[in-house]
Amino acid sequence: MKIEFLHTRLPLRARFIIAFFFYALAALLQVIMPMRVNLPIFALRATVLALLVIPLWFLKVKNFTNKPPGFKTPKAKAPAKNTGSGSGESWMPVTMADLDRFRDRLRATRKVKIPAFYYKGFGTGITVFFLFILFFLTVFILVFIGFNILRFFMIFEIYLLFFPFLWFGQIEKWEPPTINEKILALDPVLEAKLPEKLKLEVMLFFEGEKESQIPSDIRLMLAPGPSASEEVKNELLGAQFQVASNSGPEGSVPYLYAVFITKGQGKIWKSLNGIKAGRFITEGASSAEGDAVYGTVVLRLDTKSRSDGYHTKEGDVIELLALVIEALEILIV
Numbered sequence: 001m002k003i004e005f006l007h008t009r010l011p012l013r014a015r016f017i018i019a020f021f022f023y024a025l026a027a028l029l030q031v032i033m034p035m036r037v038n039l040p041i042f043a044l045r046a047t048v049l050a051l052l053v054i055p056l057w058f059l060k061v062k063n064f065t066n067k068p069p070g071f072k073t074p075k076a077k078a079p080a081k082n083t084g085s086g087s088g089e090s091w092m093p094v095t096m097a098d099l100d101r102f103r104d105r106l107r108a109t110r111k112v113k114i115p116a117f118y119y120k121g122f123g124t125g126i127t128v129f130f131l132f133i134l135f136f137l138t139v140f141i142l143v144f145i146g147f148n149i150l151r152f153f154m155i156f157e158i159y160l161l162f163f164p165f166l167w168f169g170q171i172e173k174w175e176p177p178t179i180n181e182k183i184l185a186l187d188p189v190l191e192a193k194l195p196e197k198l199k200l201e202v203m204l205f206f207e208g209e210k211e212s213q214i215p216s217d218i219r220l221m222l223a224p225g226p227s228a229s230e231e232v233k234n235e236l237l238g239a240q241f242q243v244a245s246n247s248g249p250e251g252s253v254p255y256l257y258a259v260f261i262t263k264g265q266g267k268i269w270k271s272l273n274g275i276k277a278g279r280f281i282t283e284g285a286s287s288a289e290g291d292a293v294y295g296t297v298v299l300r301l302d303t304k305s306r307s308d309g310y311h312t313k314e315g316d317v318i319e320l321l322a323l324v325i326e327a328l329e330i331l332i333v
Contacts, residue, residue: 019055123166185254257300
């Protein structure tokens with residue numbers, strides 16, 4: 001990782017020389033000045049503290065993160081109904097190869113081990129410990145030894161010497177929060193061996209500045225393949241797999257469902273409404289654009305039939321995929 005300092009363009013060696021100069025000056029001032037000049041103790045210690053603060057300006061290092069600049073973390077939303085049309089300027093189709101590269105980067109990020117002292121919590125913990133020691137020493141000194149301001153200055157000086165180590169150059173390991181959970185939920189669909197009659201298409205939603213856009217959402221479309229008849233392809237767009245985030249007892253959990261999308265509400269739309277889905281239920285609806293444009297049938301877990309229906313687990317996803325494949329194969333034949 002490249003070290004980026006926030007102030008001036010001085011090289012690293014020059015910064016260390018400047019810091020060493022001020023630290024050495026602070027040390028000499030404490031040793032020599034009391035012998036040669038009759039300065040008030042408070043003025044002397046305040047000068048020493050100032051000399052220890054100056055190097056911090058030259059040593060200030062930008063924190064490290066894999067988060068692209070300008071990217072705004074999206075707020076997770078779980079809409080009750082979605083037409084699944086994928087409309088929007090930031091929804092873009094990508095190849096499976098592009099998605100695999102992005103998934104590999106997410107896996108690599110999750111596996112990275114960062115020492116504890118690089119996290120912000122380490123500096124916070126040490127600071128809290130420092131304040132505790134300061135409070136303890138204050139009580140101890142006042143009760144058993146008597147007040148001496150020199151001891152308090154010494155503690156602050158030690159803290160300032162370690163300040164760059166505690167607060168500069170920290171590391172933030174960042175993962176796109178929404179899409180990371182959704183890709184994991186969609187893994188059974190992405191890894192499944194699909195019939196030749198069907199093709200899997202990937203749509204990613206990109207957010208952030210133009211130079212640093214990264215995916216923040218994902219949808220998969222299981223669509224009729226080239227062998228499907230023109231009549232089917234003209235009416236049936238496919239089944240889109242979407243993931244919403246629900247709040248479970250232990251945090252956010254994925255709720256995956258499939259949306260069959262048709263042009264209008266013709267024969268295929270009516271056929272999909274009659275799917276016998278076992279633990280799953282079907283909900284037919286038309287898009288906001290009107291019946292003449294799109295019709296949808298949502299296939300999802302029945303949340304009333306079991307207590308954990310709000311959480312779509314791997315077995316549920318596999319069962320849902322099998323139902324979708326069976327329904328599409330019947331239509332395509």
